[in-house]
Amino acid sequence: MILRLDKQLPALLIALVGASVVASLPQVGSAWSGVKEVYGEQDFGLRILREAMLLVVILFALCDARFRSVALRPKVWLTLTGIAAYLGMETGYALSLDLPLVVPLAGMRVFEYLPLALIGLAVASIGAGDRVLVRFTGHLRYYVAFQGVLALAQAVLAPPLFGVSILGGGRPFGTFVSPNLFGAALSTCTLFFAVAPDPRLRRWCYASTLLALLTGSRTALLVSLLVLFFQMLSALRSRDRWVLVLPAPLLAIAALLVASSPLLSGRDDADPTQDGRIDRWQDVLGDNINSAWDLLFGWGLGLSSNTINVLYGADHFPGQFDSDSLYLYLWNGYGLIGLLAYLVFLWLTAATSGHPRRVLVMTFIFVAGLPFNLWEYFPQNAMLMFLWGIVAGTGRRAAGRIEQPELRPCGSTG
Secondary structure, three states: OOOOHHHHHHHHHHHHHHHHHHHOHHHHHHHHOOOOOOHHHHHHHHHHHHHHHHHHHHHHHHOOHHHHHHHOOHHHHHHHHHHHHHHHHHHHHHHHOOOOOHHHHHHHHHHOOHHHHHHHHHHHHOOOHHHHHHHHHHHHHHHHHHHHHHHHHHHHHOOOOOOEOOOOOEOOOOOOOOHHHHHHHHHHHHHHHHHOOOHHHHOHHHHHHHHHHHHOOHHHHHHHHHHHHHHHHHHOOHHHOHHHHOOHHHHHHHHHHHHOOHHHHOOOOOOHHHOOHHHHHHHHHHHHOOOHHHHHHOOOOOOOOHHHHHHHOOOOOOOOOOOOOHHHHHHHHHHHHHHHHHHHHHHHHHHHOOOOOHHHHHHHHHHHOOOOOHHHOOOHHHHHHHHHHHHHHOOOOHHHOOOOOOOOOOOOOO
């Protein structure tokens, strides 16, 4: 049998996303019984299953000659080589600080699902991006429907372990260990429904947004509303879009205030004026940046990883802290150089891609990372990495697509 990346990939991707459902059942049971577990404990439970499934997807992709041809492109190879070299330097610096190897390894988690970005790049390069995206997002409806039924039951019946929902029960957490992680997954689903080039799927944006609202997660609700804003903007004629663009800052502030109200957030500590994130940024940067080297290259790869906080405690190593922001996480581990490189990659993708929803996708990724380390949590990281690859691989000209070599069965030599 010939394995074709564009044929079987949607089923493999939804199996990867669905791994979170099975692996998190013990944590969900604990939360239903009123026992709160820290984020990292669920993460360790997921890791074997999710990484095994990720390995299956990668091995499957390697069996397709078209994927191998994309991975061996000079630009792709040089980019990956540059990233690997920088990782090696940062790892060496972390070890020179007498940090155990597990610390820098934990700091590399932002690259864990990079292979899915390469797979998305390959699929888009052969002109199958829209087809794969529609099929995968079609499967995603059943995932959201299942999570929705569970969330409604939790919002009515679950104990208020994380706060009180607007329906009287606890803030729903779906098959996750926290409403915030659940909301992050739902907001990512909202993005996929909006980006998939099938009008029948876009109505699911509203269902996943309502569920994001129900979780009480401000970040999830705000980025879901961001997707809907882009949807309304694209529905208007170009000359009429100023009607939404001009009041956009005021709309964003109003959305933040509404999302932070105790009625929707389900907790009393969601006041944006008392959030404390800005104070944390100032404290962390002020305490740990003691030289130009710290500024440019960071002060210890992995010291802000949730994995390390669970293994060693939150204050075990000098310079360690609990990061709520992707950008603070990157600055800690990769320095100002690594942070700027990440922002440049975001900008280059939006500037060079021919994908019709490229601005929406890259804006979503940029905004979601401000209050949340989106590349450290599954399955959001897997889904967004794949979508980033789809956007990056969609060229402005059809002539830019790679030549499709002859397909051969996996393992065939003739």
